[in-house]
Amino acid sequence: MASRKGHSYWDFAAAFRRKDFKPLYFIYGEETFLIDQLQRLLIQCALQEHEMDFNYDLVYGAEADSSAVLGMCRSYPIMAERRVVVVRNFELLKQSEPFAAYAEVPNPTTIVMLLCARKPELRRNPYKAIKSKAAWGEITRLRDRDMPGWISKRAKKSGRSIQPRAAAVLADYVGTSLRTAANEIDKLVTFVGDRTSITVDDVVRAGGRTRDVNVFKLQRAIGNGRLSEALRIGDRMLTAASNQRGEALRIVAFLTAYYTKLWKLQSCRHLSNKAMAASAGISPFFLQEYLHSLRRLSDDALRTAFSALLAADFELKGATKRSERLVMTLLIRQLAV
16 A cells, blocks of 8 residues: 655655666656656666667557556566556546556556646545555645755756855746756856856856846845836846847746745744745845845835736736837836835
């Protein structure tokens, strides 16, 4: 019987590397980057390259026939110790009820991995029955406060160290997207060349930004109410961008995350600095900067900021014929008050 407590990404990864395989895995959650990594790791550890042609099947729930998939699961390996069947978007597989019976007596020579891109209705079959028998786990998105640590580990895995403040800056830039963070780290590894340490300046420059013109400087200018500086930085960022609409949308998303953290911080100012940073998803390196900005803002100012950001996002996605530069100018004038 499966554990009542689900397994973590690290539990699965460690078991795969030990070649401690179960006949049935049921993994779901929104963090598709880690789920993709688990899929690749399972295949690497369970099969040799020459075994894959006859012993590995990958199917997608929306396109597959459930009886055909069950046939794959019940098949035996050919000139190999085991076979692997991966079903992506299992939640979209029609007529999946027979998998409840399969979970009761899975094929011991086939490793079946059922993957859902969201949390399914676990109180209903076949999910309830599968979860009770399979090795299962929910892979959720990391919290903001966990991102610098993950970035540091990922950089170390790539043979580089990253300064704590640089990890915090990159985490602010990418949010909680592990896929984006991994791509940025790959770019940084190439950018630093033979150097073994990644600095804040590397993070800024590798992202196509300059020391004085980047979204962090824009955030700081807005947070401190320096309107003319914020307008200058915003205009230069758009001028330098090859895709001004995409750059404007990225800036809006970044500033929305910034004001969301300020809003969270507002309700926990009675806590210690460490607890405040954790609750609001802010790196301790930047807590005082956020608190300084928050002292300038009333509740009404925060509400106005969110309304302005929503309106700018709506316009940039096609609701107006105004230029990106005009939309961003009006937005910054509303924020940097």
